[in-house]
Amino acid sequence: MKIVVIGLGLIGGSMAKDLKFRFFADTIFGVDNNPVNAQLALDLKIVDEIVTLDEGIEKSDFIIIATPVNATISILPHILDKISNQIVTDLGSTKEKIVDSIKKHPKRKNFVASHPMAGTEFSGPAAAISGLFDGKTAILCDIENNHEHAVSLVKYMYNTLNMNIIEMSASSHDVHVAYVSHISHISSFALALTVMDIEEDEKNIFNLASGGFESTVRLAKSSADMWSPIFVQNNKNILTALNNYIDKLQELKILIKNHNINEIHNIIVKANRIGEILNK
Amino acid sequence: MKIVVIGLGLIGGSMAKDLKFRFFADTIFGVDNNPVNAQLALDLKIVDEIVTLDEGIEKSDFIIIATPVNATISILPHILDKISNQIVTDLGSTKEKIVDSIKKHPKRKNFVASHPMAGTEFSGPAAAISGLFDGKTAILCDIENNHEHAVSLVKYMYNTLNMNIIEMSASSHDVHVAYVSHISHISSFALALTVMDIEEDEKNIFNLASGGFESTVRLAKSSADMWSPIFVQNNKNILTALNNYIDKLQELKILIKNHNINEIHNIIVKANRIGEILNK
Incomplete structure (x- = not known):
């Protein structure tokens, strides 16, 4: 099968790698509007050939x-205008x-909306790694x-990547990811900014970061190009999630202000349950 | 040298292990008010002998x-009352x-206030590991x-643990850790609670957690016994830090509400600088 990957960053690049290694595709075309990234993806053998968007659509x-x-919202109608029987x-x-x-x-019916929940805090073709989705x-x-055959093809792709597939409506998806992914990123960006505002001497941040700070701000390294449009598109759900999150912080703040050690203890024990849930 | 470690959890247990393996101490006495933990620390050979607090002071x-x-605040005056020339x-x-x-x-002058900035989200003697402080x-x-000789001994201990030693006033310490450690924990506890409140089906949290959530809530597994008194004791600095953090979240919320993609992009690029600082 010939496929084209449009956008050769961390996600597209990692996917291209494994789809080739695992024989899902025999030829992988690559499209990227950044010529430096395009060349890098070619040099790193992430794709076989760099093409224009229209060539990629036609050949794949x-x-x-x-x-x-x-960018997806701007190019998707154009892609669907151009395809004959291809799946997208x-x-x-x-x-x-x-x-x-x-x-x-x-x-x-040819376009299957999907979201592989995987990533790292790095970006660009050089960050692409095999096994990211496993x-x-x-x-x-x-x-x-x-179309049923469109869904089958996309499922076959995710099976090749060793992913667990779940199905839901687009609107439920956006609610869930607001909580489980999007506000994690917002909390991490905000934490990084708060600390950098206060600690004028960056050496202090570096020296003291072993106190748990590093894992909490890991996501603050994430790509602005990727995340700023997500926050705008999932606006409504993110605002609800963020309000709930700020409410929880305010509750904790009041308990801390009142030296209410017993209730703080209870709340931490409740929060600890997340460990059991994630280890299931 | 004979030493006593009071409190045989993650931190005390990990320290006892390396101080023995690396020949800082030839005998390690252990004190723990939880008899199950005390026995476990003995069984795991973290300490050589379990003693009472007063025996530990006398023999070490x-x-x-x-x-x-x-607990430190309640027992420290008693310990200083009982010592002759020992260092604490x-x-x-x-x-x-x-x-x-x-x-x-x-x-x-015999009591050196110190804080090794290391840990994991686990607790108890079974979580104690060699190399935690390196x-x-x-x-x-x-x-x-x-006393100078008291400082020398404590420095020698941290050198044995391969730690970088820095010196500051107790009040600066508490300001820095409020930002670099304590609010990381609060943000993580609050995030775990927010998500558990909303996601009634825990299976969803588990399935979707790969989207960056897991690293951001890692600290939410941390011990309530350890953290609730920290939040109360460092009350004043934590409230300031938490207010700054909530302000940052509110700023981001307004930008998201207004679909201000350019400014969101700028803010994320600013937050990304934390990566460079931490990798120095």
């Missing part, structure tokens, strides 16, 4: 959109606005709007 | 207090209230109030 059986979610999927961290943008398109979860959304 | 040349910080240190994550509690004690930073506070 399967089209994978791995761009930031704002995207890998973005928001789903509702994306499926809405092509809901009346005559080729709607054992993680991929979400397919609104598949009742797809 | 060097006394290490590795209890939660509220503590390992707690707050310093100002602890040094205040013994500032007029005739044996004040390459991390230990802070010594207010050492102008100590």
Whole structure:
């Protein structure tokens, strides 16, 4: 099978690597609007050939959109205009606005909205790694709007990547990821900014970071190109999640202010349950 | 040298292990008010003998207090009452209230206030590991109030543990750790609670946690016994840090509400600088 990966960053690049190594694709075309990234992806043998978007669409059986979610919304209608029978999927961290943008398109059934929940805090083709998706979860959304063979192909791809596949509506997806992924990133960006504002001497941050700070701000290294459009597109759900999060911080603040050690203890014990849930 | 470690959890237990393996101590006595933990520390050969607090003080040349910080404040005056020439240190994550509690004690110069900045999210003697402190930073506070030989002994201990030693006042210590350690924990506890409140089906949290959530809530597994008294003792600095953190979250919330993608992008790029600082 010939495939094209549009967007050769961490996610698209990692996916291209394993889809080639694991014989899902025999030829991988790559599209990237940044010529430096495109050349790097070619040099790193992540893709076989760099092509334009239209060449990629024409030459491929399967089209994978791995761009930031704002770019996905701009190019997806164009891609669906150009395809004949090809199948298209995207890998973005928001789903509702994306499926809405092509809901009346005559080729709607060829586009499978998906989201592989995996990543690292790094970005660009040099960050692409084999095995990134193994054992993680991929979400397919609104598949009742797809051709069956389109869904089968996307499932086959995620099986090749050793992912657990779950299905849900695009709107539920966006609520869940607001809590489980998007506010984690916001809390991490905010924490990094707070500490950098206060600690004028960066040496202090470096010296003292072993106190748990490093893991909490790991996500603060994440790509601005990827995350800023996610926050805008999943606006409504993120604002609700963020309000709930700020409420919890305010509750803790009041307990700390009142020296209420017993209630703080109870709340920490409740929070500890997350360990059991994640180790299931 | 004979030493006693009071409190045989993650920190005390890990320290006892390396101080024995690396020949700092030839005999390690252990004190723990939880008999199950005490027996476990003995079975795991973390300590040579379990003794009472008073026996430990009497039999040892060097006394290490590795209890939660509220317990440290209750036992420290008693320990200083009982010692003759022994040196005492503590390992707690707050310093100002602890040094205040013994500032007029005739044996004040024998007590070196210290804080090894290392840990994991686990607790108890079974979580104790060799090498926990290697390459991390230990802070010594207010050492102008100590006998020189007391400071030398504590430095020798942290050198044995391969730690980088820095010195500062107890009050600066408490400001820095409020930012670099304590609010990381609060943000993590609050995030875990927010997600558990919303996601009624725990299976969803488990399935979706690969989206960066797991590293951000790692600290939410931390011990309530250890952390609740820290939040109360470092109250004043934590409230300031927490207010700054909530302000940052509110700023981001307004930008997200206003779909201000350019400013969100700028803010994320600013937050990304934490990566460079931590990799120095």
